[in-house]
Amino acid sequence: MSENDSLKGQDELVTRASSVSNKGVARMQRDDKRKVYLDNAATTWPKPEGVYRAMDRFAREVGGNPGRSGHEKALEAGREVLRCRESLAALLGVSDPSRIVFTKNATEALNLVLLGRLRRGGHVIITSVEHNSVWRPVRALRCMGADYSIAECGPDGTLDPHELAKLIRIDTRLIACTHASNVLGSLLPVREIARIASEHDIALLVDAAQTAGRYPIDVEEAGIQYLAFTGHKELFGPQGTGGLYIAPGWEVEPLTYGGTGSLSESAEQPGFLPDRYESGTLNAWGLAGLRAGVDFVSHWGVERIREHDKILTERLLDGLESLEKVRIYGPRTWEHRIGVVSFNLEGISSSDLAYLLDERYGICVRSGLHCSPLAHATAGTLREGTVRVSFSFLNTVEEVDYLIRALEEIVSMV
Numbered sequence: 456m457s458e459n460d461s462l463k464g465q466d467e468l469v470t471r472a473s474s475v476s477n478k479g480v481a482r483m484q485r486d487d488k489r490k491v492y493l494d495n496a497a498t499t500w501p502k503p504e505g506v507y508r509a510m511d512r513f514a515r516e517v518g519g520n521p522g523r524s525g526h527e528k529a530l531e532a533g534r535e536v537l538r539c540r541e542s543l544a545a546l547l548g549v550s551d552p553s554r555i556v557f558t559k560n561a562t563e564a565l566n567l568v569l570l571g572r573l574r575r576g577g578h579v580i581i582t583s584v585e586h587n588s589v590w591r592p593v594r595a596l597r598c599m600g601a602d603y604s605i606a607e608c609g610p611d612g613t614l615d616p617h618e619l620a621k622l623i624r625i626d627t628r629l630i631a632c633t634h635a636s637n638v639l640g641s642l643l644p645v646r647e648i649a650r651i652a653s654e655h656d657i658a659l660l661v662d663a664a665q666t667a668g669r670y671p672i673d674v675e676e677a678g679i680q681y682l683a684f685t686g687h688k689e690l691f692g693p694q695g696t697g698g699l700y701i702a703p704g705w706e707v708e709p710l711t712y713g714g715t716g717s718l719s720e721s722a723e724q725p726g727f728l729p730d731r732y733e734s735g736t737l738n739a740w741g742l743a744g745l746r747a748g749v750d751f752v753s754h755w756g757v758e759r760i761r762e763h764d765k766i767l768t769e770r771l772l773d774g775l776e777s778l779e780k781v782r783i784y785g786p787r788t789w790e791h792r793i794g795v796v797s798f799n800l801e802g803i804s805s806s807d808l809a810y811l812l813d814e815r816y817g818i819c820v821r822s823g824l825h826c827s828p829l830a831h832a833t834a835g836t837l838r839e840g841t842v843r844v845s846f847s848f849l850n851t852v853e854e855v856d857y858l859i860r861a862l863e864e865i866v867s868m869v
């Protein structure tokens with residue numbers, strides 16, 4: 456099933472949805488203005504007010520190109536970008552903010568490391584719940600002489616780090632591991648994996664696309680060499696923002712070369728960070744918004760955000776478990792998961808269910824394979840995909856209850 460499957464058969468579903476309501480069995484009235492957004496693993500929405508304000512301020516009042524000129528507007532743009540770097544460094548446990556380089560998303564950050572370390576060959580270990588942003592580059596790297604092994608997770612997406620350790624070879628150059636599965640919500644034991652990697656002097660790349668901003672991360676304490684993050688999910692920044700932490704001594708070749716505003720007389724790419732990896736004009740409007748998003752996260756604190764995630768997730772899991780015909784995937788215990796929950800209802804495809812939730816109840820969730828066929832193969836859902844509900848700090852218990860009531864109604868219809 457492809458991601459576009461949810462677009463197929465919509466006419467049929469409109470018919471089905473109206474025939475259902477015509478039977479008079481629907482108890483809930485959709486408020487047309489109501490949108491319950493539960494697709495935050497794709498991108499968070501809405502953003503905190505400060506994010507909109509910061510971008511508006513940058514666009515209207517700052518406007519310069521960071522690092523490119525000496526006038527006040529360029530200098531203020533540069534200061535705004537630096538403040539974003541500093542806020543991220545404080546959040547992620549990075550003592551030198553220049554070791555955070557900006558990219559347009561997590562995918563670009565992951566590619567930077569994967570290609571940087573493996574484009575001349577070598578072995579990489581990944582897990583069986585990786586997103587396509589790791590899986591596809593690793594597959595593409597085979598034609599450059601690189602090889603990979605996959606550490607198998609259990610069907611709930613959890614990983615025994617010893618399974619991964621068994622795959623280490625003499626030519627292993629990198630372990631790439633997602634921090635939490637975007638399909639199953641399972642947390643992977645990155646601290647244990649970092650310990651194993653360091654015992655073998657192998658670099659660890661952590662994909663924190665789903666965890667940065669919602670789960671505590673201290674890269675220096677954990678001994679992580681590369682941490683890729685995206686700005687537009689739980690860090691509440693806008694789309695088009697993301698970045699990578701690179702530990703000292705673990706620099707790789709850049710993905711792109713070009714103007715940096717520094718050392719313009721030189722034909723060579725600057726060797727220092729962040730300029731080495733930041734060719735071309737940055738998305739400074741976006742980084743102004745990202746900084747406000749990160750400051751929002753820091754203001755509330757990741758521990759408190761995680762506590763809220765727990766309340767919503769356990770309420771959802773309890774509600775789902777009370778339904779008939781439901782199959783839930785991923786770990787049941789909170790310590791092993793985040794607020795990303797996949798499930799299916801017997802008798803209705805994931806795409807039809809997602810469509811029905813949106814069309815009849817104004818609830819936005821995602822269906823299909825969520826760009827991670829590996830995770831679905833692991834969970835046994837490669838054919839049918841899943842419906843995925845994912846929270847942000849701005850979701851409420853009432854929204855979870857509304858979803859459960861909608862699902863109860865749907866279960867009674869199918």
Ligand SMILES: Cc1ncc(COP(=O)(O)O)c(C=O)c1O
Pocket residue numbers: 496497560561562563586588633635636637662664665685686697
């Ligand atoms: C686990 C994981 N890794 C990587 C990505 C890619 O993030 P981006 O789309 O920001 O590149 C995602 C996005 O959904 C993800 O969930």
